[in-house]
Amino acid sequence: MKLGIFAGPATTGKTAVIRHILTRLHNRGLAAAFLKIDVQFAEEDEQLAAEFGIPTRKVYSGELCPDHCNVMVLGDALAWAERSKAEVLLVETAGLCLRCSPYVDGGLGVVVLEATSGMNLPLKVGPMLSLADVAVVTKIDRVSQAEREVFRARIQDAAPEVAVREVNALHGIGIDPLVTRLLNYPDVSKNMLLRGNPPVGTCTICVGKKEIGWQAHFGVVRSLENQSFYRGE
């Protein structure tokens, strides 16, 4: 079984990209399954099931970090996809947690960014970008060539190891190389790990202490003068 995990900010075109991939998998006679992870609302499972007649599921992460929720349910999801006779599992995740990465070793990690977002976006999305295999840039039909190339440079500055793939997800232009990459990826294995180190993200506020000011807390604390940012590794 092949696994692809697609993350990215809201409305960047994750589902649009996945639709074109599903069409191409279908044309090659490959059976796919789809899982959507979102915090509290999603309907891609119903849409894609209706459009492609493939098995789909969704999970709401609720109070859990969506990326961690992905790790929790992925074992079950792979077993479900296996039972459903799927050869490829595509996971779409909301990518709301900018501290964590949803990608696992053993599956293609794809971050979906839009060319129309600000030039500083690549600096803001942390491990969601830096730990991906590919950054897909959508909506290239909405910007000039020069702007598209500068956006590419900004991504490469923030994450030099990540391949950049520009697509028009309305018309499916530029999608084929992504499908090739997905299918060339090794099959999933039994003992896969979350990519990167999870951040030390639990503070005393997480466990219910509500006082204002770091002096009232212990463990992981941060003052206004002490800024350090997590970059995923």
Next chain:
Amino acid sequence: MVSQISIIAGRGRDGRCDRIERLDLNMGDVVSVVGRTGSGKTTLINDIELFADGDTPTGRRILFDGVPAAPEDRDDPSRNPIALITQHTTFLSDLPVTEFLVTHARIRARSQAAAQALVAETLMFANQLTGEPINPGSRMTELSGGQTRALLIADATVICDTPIVLLDEVENAGINRTRALELLRRHKRIFIFVTHDPRIALLSDRRIVMSEGRITDVLETDEEEQAVAPAVTRLDDMLSHLRERLRGGLRVSRADLEVA
């Protein structure tokens, strides 16, 4: 360096094939793309810029010196043989002009040392086309439509410096068109102009005619048209002259019809 591009026929919106099976454009050719609004002109030059390989809605394929583009060329701007100036006249980018140009020069330029000099040259080029000079410190989003267009033309010519230049409706957005054409044609390139402008259309060696999303004809500019061209140029210069006076807050008189 690429010296020829070929368009291999695809289909129009109605599913009918392009009229020509294969169209070769050679170094030095100046070609225009004409047709009513919505006829597929922008789509045709987008096919070229995307290195279409049967994977766009038109099904067209583009060859460079007779072969499809190498995958590396698609993903490396410094190897891209094409500069496209789109119809868009707004930037979404929030970067200051200089930072934008420096970044673009860095990934387009073959030599890094040249990047800084290119930026200064680009601004100089752009300012020859605009009424009001561009402030290098302002954000890209603050530029006017004409300034944006001028900057994109300058960027394509100086920073991209590619053998193939595609321009989508250069006549729009109030830049100095005559000057733009003059500056552009100093460089030997394959030029493809999408245009509604008779002067530009007659200036080119041939014109690709579009309708309903497909190529319906390719016309060489014939002798009679070549003979007509100078008169069209004079008419156009007269209109430009009137436009400039009106824009400058001046009055026009009968005498202005004789100028140029």
